[in-house]
Amino acid sequence: MDKLRALDAFAALSQPTRLDAFCLLIKAGDVGISAGDISDSLGVRQNTMSSNLTVLTRSGLIRNKREGRSIRYFADMDGLRGLLVFLMEDCCGGRSDRCQPIINELACDR
Template sequence: MDADQLTGAFAALAQDTRLQVFRLLLNAGPAGLPAGEVARRLGTPHNTMSTHLAILSRAGLARSRRESRQIIYTVDLETVRGLVAFLVQECCGGQPERCAELLEAAMPASSCQPGCAA
C-alpha cells in the first residue's frame, strides 16, 4: 500500500460511525451484510449510512456486491492486511518474538473463529 492509500484508510476509520460499521462488517465475515441491515443495527438513517459505506469503499476498506435488490457489504481483507502489515512492519526491530504480546492482544486465541489455525 502506498502512503495515500494508508492515510485514506486510517482517515476513513477515524470517525465513530464508520469505525462501528467496519467492526460490524468484520464480525459478519465473508457473507457480509446488506446496507439496510447495517443502518438498522447501528440506528443510522439509510442516506447517512450510504455516505459512510461509500467512504469506506473509496478507502478500500469495504467491498459491495449486488444480490437481487440488495447491496451487500463486506470488509476488504486485503486492505486490512496491508494496514496491519504497515503497523507492525518494523515491530521490535525485526525480532518477532518480542512482538508476541502485541500479536496476542490483537488476536487472542479466545477470539479465534471455528476453523481458525491456533
C-alpha cells in the first residue's frame, strides 16, 4: 500500500460512524452485514449510512455484494492487511523483538 492509499484509509476511519461500521463488519467476518442492518445497528439513517459505506468502499477497507435489492458489506481483509503492513513496514528499525508483541496481539495470540 502506498502513502496516498493509506491516507485514504485513515481519512475513511477518522469519522465515528464509519469507524463503528468498519468495526461491525470486522466482527461479522465472512457473513457480512446488509446495509440496512448496519444502519439499524448503528442508529443511522440509511441514506447517511450509504454515503459512509461508499467512503469506506472507495478506501479499500470494505467491499460489497449485491443480493437482489439489498447490498451486503464485508470487511476487506486484504485492504486492512495492506494498511497494517504499511504501518509496520519499518517497524522498530528492523528489531523484530520489539514488534513481536504487536504482531502477537494482531494474531490474537494472547
